[in-house]
Amino acid sequence: MPFEVGDVVVRRRDETRWTVVEPLVYVGNRDRFVIPAGFVTDFATVPRVVVWLVPRFGRYTAAAILHDWLVTAGIVSGVVTGREADGLFRRVLRESGVPVVRRWLMWCGVRWGAFADPVRGRGWWRSAPAVLGISLLAAPVVVPPAVLIAAALVVYGLVEAAVGLLTGTWPRDAGSFRI
Numbered sequence: 001m002p003f004e005v006g007d008v009v010v011r012r013r014d015e016t017r018w019t020v021v022e023p024l025v026y027v028g029n030r031d032r033f034v035i036p037a038g039f040v041t042d043f044a045t046v047p048r049v050v051v052w053l054v055p056r057f058g059r060y061t062a063a064a065i066l067h068d069w070l071v072t073a074g075i076v077s078g079v080v081t082g083r084e085a086d087g088l089f090r091r092v093l094r095e096s097g098v099p100v101v102r103r104w105l106m107w108c109g110v111r112w113g114a115f116a117d118p119v120r121g122r123g124w125w126r127s128a129p130a131v132l133g134i135s136l137l138a139a140p141v142v143v144p145p146a147v148l149i150a151a152a153l154v155v156y157g158l159v160e161a162a163v164g165l166l167t168g169t170w171p172r173d174a175g176s177f178r179i
Helices: 061-076 082-095 100-115 123-166
Strands: 009-011 018-020 024-027 032-035
Touching: 009 082, 024 061, 032 061, 061 082, 082 100, 082 123
Parallel strands: none
Antiparallel strands: 009 018, 024 032
């Protein structure tokens, strides 16, 4: 394991975020990063339509927390660039035993996330050929179920809203419906 401690110790902060309770220390061949207690993470940031393929946590949870820290505190402090953070994420996924296809899909996902971020997006075009290639190869497997799931989530949201209106129990998170 690339992390000094085998367990990730967190406390639930709210519906989507967790607070690191004990420092998480990554030690690589050339790098050492300490995610401090108190750091807030959402584990793997995965759109709901692809959670069937990449759940929000798993073998890669510590790598996802490290990536969250790298793309926030790591970039702000100048330790890494966004591109380097995403590359480290892929390397730590490999070191954590994440299968090759899943880790490249996860790397592709974080690079797409960087595309829309003005800070993380610097240098994105150097990754573009790989990101586009992986996206095209993955599309036949990922897109059909994602479209079906998106449609089902919309139908479910409409049913929730209708039942909420009929019963007068509008869901608290109705305004934050996400696909």
